[in-house]
Amino acid sequence: MTAPVRILVTGATGAVGGAVMRALEAAGHRPHGVSRRGPVGPRQHTWRAGRQEPPPALRRAWDVVVHCAADTRWNLPEEQAEQANVAPLRAALRLAEPRTHFIHLSSSYVTGLAGGIDSASPTAYRNSYEWSKAATERLVHAERDSADIVRFPVVMGARADGLLDRYSGFFWLPSSLCSGAVPAMVAEEKALLDIVSTDDVAAHVTRLVAGGPPTGRRLSILGRGDGAQPVTGVFETVRAALNSWRAEHGVPPLDRLPSMTPEQWNRFYLPFAEEHLDRAQLLRVTAFRAYQGYLSVTEPFDVTHRVPDTVQVLHRSIRRWAETHENLARRVPRAWR
Structure with missing residues (x-):
């Protein structure tokens, strides 16, 4: 035995x-x-x-x-x-x-x-x-x-139902959209955001365990590679998922955000807007700046293991986030002044 x-x-x-x-x-x-x-x-x-x-x-x-x-x-x-x-x-x-x-x-x-x-x-x-x-x-x-x-890149929940044991990292986005913390979609026009499901990572680890240790150091890179979603598509998938949940709960839909590149935002819009923002808005803008680099990646990752399409994974994960963060998901954003 x-x-x-x-x-x-x-x-x-x-x-x-x-x-x-x-x-x-x-x-x-x-x-x-x-x-x-x-x-x-x-x-x-x-x-x-x-x-x-x-x-x-x-x-x-x-x-x-x-x-x-x-x-x-x-x-x-x-x-x-x-x-x-x-x-x-x-x-x-x-x-x-x-x-x-x-x-x-x-x-x-x-x-x-x-x-x-x-x-x-x-x-x-x-x-x-x-x-x-x-x-x-x-x-x-x-x-x-x-x-x-x-x-592996950005992690979403299970493929079947979007389940995640813990929500962090990327989930600043649905929270910010519902609260109005994000005034615009600031991303490079051809930017990609690669996404995997926790199922993809877990299944790969299970296969590695079954196969035994490698003879040396072995690198696996999971993802969609050149099949990754454009950032613009990611934003729209997130908004659509939130709005489908909000419609079921009688909450007004979220409007589409204005779109601009990081150069447009940082060189033209932000310098003129900063003097008119209150302290809370300035804190939000400063926090949002940390994510711009991840919304400006235009070259796909060279993956060794391409995972199946993740559009529905993202949609289900955002819906699951809304179900488990109902107070945040119900918020109605206030327009920036």
Whole structure:
């Protein structure tokens, strides 16, 4: 009789980690999960990786370690970003033996502004999140002779119903549209926004586990590549999903936002508008600026594994967000003055 595969999943209560746990269980495995927030089911453990020593239950020989834990906040100071993303990986690597199949989940945006992960300079990346994730990939290369690195872009929910264990990152957009925090769609005309479902990531990880460890370091890049949605289409899909939910709940529809390029917004509109904005509007504009780089990517990612179309994934995920954030989804935006 073959011994069961002993699998540890970090970040097991997160959007991706939760999906990975369910996919592994559906494949017949009994994975152990670990997170900062604590147990949400059997074989779940609490561990602040990088800040605490691992609990006794984690000090065992693991056949597979899937490192999903990540802090996707883009505005952390570099020291905090390192503590949030690099330190937990370093701790997870210490739980892995040389024979352990180590699977590290990364980001398609990890190549930053320079197109690679080699630079340790923060100026080579859009923000501290990208910088810290590049550092994690370099750490895997330095510490492991054998490992899988899996990159993927913006993550939406399950393909069937849009379910996500946690809403963060991209979901600033529906929240901002409903509150009126976004005054315009500021994006390059030919910009693309690549999207995957948590199902896509979880299924790929499950296949990697079934196939066993690679002979060296293997990189997978999931996404739609040149089939990614244009940013203009993404905005309209989000608006259509919100309006379909709002219509069912008797809430006025959201109007289409005016469209302009980052150059038009930053050089012509914003300088003249800033003196007329109140403090709350200025804070919103400043926060929105951090997302402009992601709405200006015109070159598709070179994917190694093309996922199925994600338009309906996005629509269902936004609808699911509205269902679970009803107070936000019901808001009626006030016109900017």
